[in-house]
Amino acid sequence: MIAGELIVEAEAQKLHAKGEKLSVLMVEDSVADTELIRSELEHGGFDLSSEVVQTAEEFARQVHSNSFHVVLADFNLPQWNGMEALELLRREGLDIPLILVSGALPDITAVDCIKQGAADYVLKDRLARLPSAIRSALQEKQLREERKRAEHELAQKVEELARSNRELEHFAYVASHDLQEPLRMVATYTQLLAERYRGKLDAQAEKYIHYAVDGAKRMQTLIQDLLAFSRVGRQDTTFAPVDCNLILHQALESLQLAIRESGAVLTYARLPEVMANSSQLLQVFSNLLANAIKFRGSDKPNIHISAERQAGEFAFSVRDNGIGIASENAQDVFVIFRRLHTRTEYPGNGIGLAICRKIVEQHGGKIWVTSREGRGSTFTFTLPVTEPVPAAQEKFKQEYVQA
């Protein structure tokens, strides 16, 4: 195969050199015409080798035993015609440009021939045009081949991608089942052990059991979160118009307990409608709000959610009065598993913001944080504006009523 490619390449180079080598198969019954064509081509700068056939059988034999650069076919032959030659080439899957070289034909036939795949149509009394017709036919063939190669490569890439997606899918399944099962054994049986021997173990033993159970449970959540992270962008995500006010309410609903326990005060402006995947958007809001509550300082959390239209996008902000982030760490927080605090200070495993970033980017937006250590943070993410432009952007403040 490689050797074959080399030959093709060498031939292409020869073609481009001076006195281009050209191997022609002529479908022609007039000796005088073949001579005329030959001399025209040599005059046109080709180093010519040619075969002449008159019947369909000869034609078929020739195209199989020799490799021709081009076929020049007369339209009107006693037994058959140039269009049948075209049909035969197509049937055999041979990409050899065929140029009709014929006497006058009605225009409609000429157009028809080209439609059916002839590279060109040259009248016998305009043979001077033949060399340039051949050159452009060869060029087109080269482009065709390049395109085919590119399409083939693309198809291969798509197939590779599909395969790697399938593998990832399988990996996710293994993670959700095969990894969880042994972990479940560790956690539940350690708990069962603790239950059975309650009161018979000393404090030290109780502590060890606690460590073991805690480790197994952390691993369980870690796998869950990793799965959630890998699912973003892998599962079919459908985008639809989403009212961000509803999403915000759902997020606040799910955080009721944390809001109540921390005494957080939440205020928010009216939010727009965007094109998004609602469950993913809910996750972004939930994660950002949960962080704003979690990473609080000594004051009660004061959190404000707003949206602003900037050119072609909406910028959503979640501003808090929490512990803030040192500027040198502002980028790090979006990296998976990157944590700035120990687990005893603030629980978590460093996936939440990585998921946020993945979701926002998949929606065609960006996410960043502006913050000063000890002075609160503002997380901002953008989503493209969808037309028609959502109704009035009136802003009003509203105290989030705590249940």
Place this chain on the structure above:
Amino acid sequence: MFKPEILLVDDNPADLDLTSEVLARNERPKRVSSVMNGVEALGFLRHEGKYADTPDPDLILLDLNLPRKDGRAVLAEVKADPLLRRTPIVVFSTSQAEFDIMQSYNLGANSYVTKPGDLPEFVQAVESIENFWFGCARLPRKEEQ
């Protein structure tokens, strides 16, 4: 008094032990049998070979990933069998995959419960299953053998 027959189908002995232990905790009298692969499960249900004298279960707790014949195949066969199909099957699996849940219901599972990874939650899940099927739901009448 009605004494429910429960069949556990699970290849993991630790899960069989745990589930049996939890089922034994409350006072409801019951009989719990267990098999460890899909072929055995169908043999049990059809009273084949050594299972000639086994009772018809009132409830089956079925794990999905089983050796020899997996839980999905067992589910499909039972639900396609006119003599067995009315027996409630609760799929009880570690898997939380959407695909497994959908497929199980499509095959006719009566419910799908993911095995919790925490002992108190596990106990609660098994107790809920038992209380629902034997304390709340009406079961199909069993034909005399």
